[in-house]
Amino acid sequence: QKEVEQDPGPLSVPEGAIVSLNCTYSNSAFQYFMWYRQYSRKGPELLMYTYSSGNKEDGRFTAQVDKSSKYISLFIRDSQPSDSATYLCAVRGSGGSNYKLTFGKGTLLTVNP
């Protein structure tokens, strides 16, 4: 079993739709949860960063972590064509080698105008 599972999509939605992106992970030691956005031929950029369980909101983006079910989500409200990108979830532990990010495969999102 991979440490982080993410449906690669692709996911295509109309402009204005609510988008839900999800990952599951296997190691309960993971404490930090991140979402990165990667535009075509660019490096990933950090979008949301959450420690432990709970919700975090930033504008149109909401990140959710449910440690009991080892499930992390990213919601995008009022999606825009500029949101079209690959979204990568990443997790990290809090112990000695906590600099190692473990990534999902990424979900390719297209928002159609």
Added chain:
Amino acid sequence: GAGVSQSPSNKVTEKGKDVELRCDPISGHTALYWYRQRLGQGLEFLIYFQGNSAPDKSGLPSDRFSAERTGESVSTLTIQRTQQEDSAVYLCASSLRGPPETQYFGPGTRLLVL
């Protein structure tokens, strides 16, 4: 200020040749990371440098891969005797200090081994 830069942006090489990839981190960032992103796969951790400490090379896939960093500046990732399975995007990231500082990624070097 400038972000993380990488060169070359694209590299095509023949199987068996050596390649060298370069990363210029954000000025003042003490931590530097290399990742590999193969088609349809997530990013794989390769190596981590933090200041003058010994690097963590545990992610390097074989002894054909090596990396160096001069102080807290430029890093080079070298792949010797390249194989077709080495074809991937090689991403470099830097952070101001070690974790949990945010990692800022460069645009990557796209390596194609024919």
